[in-house]
Amino acid sequence: MEDETFDDSSESSSVGAAQRVFHALSSAPRRKILAYLSASGLTAGEIADRFSMSKPAVSQHLSILETAGLIRREKQGQFVHYSLIENNLVNTLNGFVQEVCPVGRPIKKESQARARQKELP
Amino acid sequence: MEDETFDDSSESSSVGAAQRVFHALSSAPRRKILAYLSASGLTAGEIADRFSMSKPAVSQHLSILETAGLIRREKQGQFVHYSLIENNLVNTLNGFVQEVCPVGRPIKKESQARARQKELP
DNA sequence: AAGGTAATTAATTAATTGCTTAATTAATAG
DNA sequence: CTATTAATTAAGCAATTAATTAATTACCTT
Incomplete structure (x- = not known):
């Protein structure tokens, strides 16, 4: 199994899948969009309404998230x-x-610790 | 507890901690540096030797990772x-x-599934 | 102190981002 | 068919990024 987490030089487009994901996540508006969508699906317009930027700008962010x-x-x-x-x-x-x-001891342990914290307020 | 995962508008510098981390991770060379350091600590020069770019360029990446x-x-x-x-x-x-x-069902489950996969080739 | 090595800072430049407004495409309603 | 609404594409621009080379700082050796 080839690792692809770091390499930026494979894949037809010369931009790896991991790179696309990390790039997509590097933008606060895009992370915010993901958070909105975690609650429920939304139309492009509904998403754009939650931002102060223009609709085309949001559309671009959506396109980047989709490509990723x-x-x-x-x-x-x-x-x-x-x-x-x-x-x-x-x-x-x-x-x-x-x-x-x-x-x-990957993220699992952390995840468990945090999950416990959420359960006990 | 204030969430800071998406907000880019808090903190003195107007750039949140999460934003700094995600930005740092958006670069393939920087992710590679983290991978190198996961095996063992290294000097700036040893890190630079593993890349084809100039030393100052690597130094900047290190500075971004440190700030994050x-x-x-x-x-x-x-x-x-x-x-x-x-x-x-x-x-x-x-x-x-x-x-x-x-x-x-956060990352934990995935983590376990992937860990299992690694064990059974 | 003089010279060498490690690393960073500074100055510069080319390429990329992240937005804007205007134009376009597509679907629905009157 | 015309007008309206939803969304994207296109064109353009200011600001940021990622790299380079040159200069500087800090430390060690003799």
């Missing part, structure tokens, strides 16, 4: 419905953490 | 020794996943 495989686009009549794709996000981040943090 | 709180810098004589700080990375990524992915 983090969200999906579904045309419904004259509306475009966007929704979250969780797998790619979790796989990419987890794959990276596995590479960078000593194997054996 | 992902690595630490320790001057030892005329050398500067860099090493990984895991906590900030894991906390930030995990915090983000918790926000974006439906609570209850």
Whole structure:
């Protein structure tokens, strides 16, 4: 299995999947969009309404998130419905953490600790 | 507890901690540096030797990683020794996943699945 | 102190981002 | 068919990024 977390030089477009995901996540508006979509699917317009920037600007962010495989686009009549794709996000981040943090105690432990914290207010 | 995963508007410098981490991770060379440091601490020169770009360029990447709180810098004589700080990375990524992915099945499950895959080739 | 090595800072430049407004495409409603 | 609404594409621009080479700082050796 070839690792792809760091390499920027493979894949037809010369930009790896991991690179696209990390680039997509580097923008606060885009992370915000993902958070909105985690609650429910939304149309492009509904998403744009939650930002102060122009609609085309939001559309670009959506396109970057879609290219990264983090969200999906579904045309419904004259509306475009966007929704979250969780797998790619979790796989990419987890794959990276596995590479960078000593194997054996990856994000799992942290996740458990934080989950416990949420349960006990 | 204030969430800081998306907000880019708090903190003195107007750039949040999470933003710094995600920005730092958006660069393939910087992710590569983190991977190198996961194996062992290295001097600036040893890191630079592993790249084809100039030393000052690597130095800048190191500075970005340090500002993000992902690595630490320790001057030892005329050398500067860099090493990984895991906590900030894991906390930030995990915090983000918790926000974006439906609570209850965070990265933990994925982590376990992938760990299992690694065990059984 | 003189010279050498390690690393960073400074100055510069080319390329990329992140937005804007204007134009375009597509679907629906009157 | 015309007008309206949703969304994207296109064109343009200021600001940022990522790299380079040159200069500087700091430390060690003799």
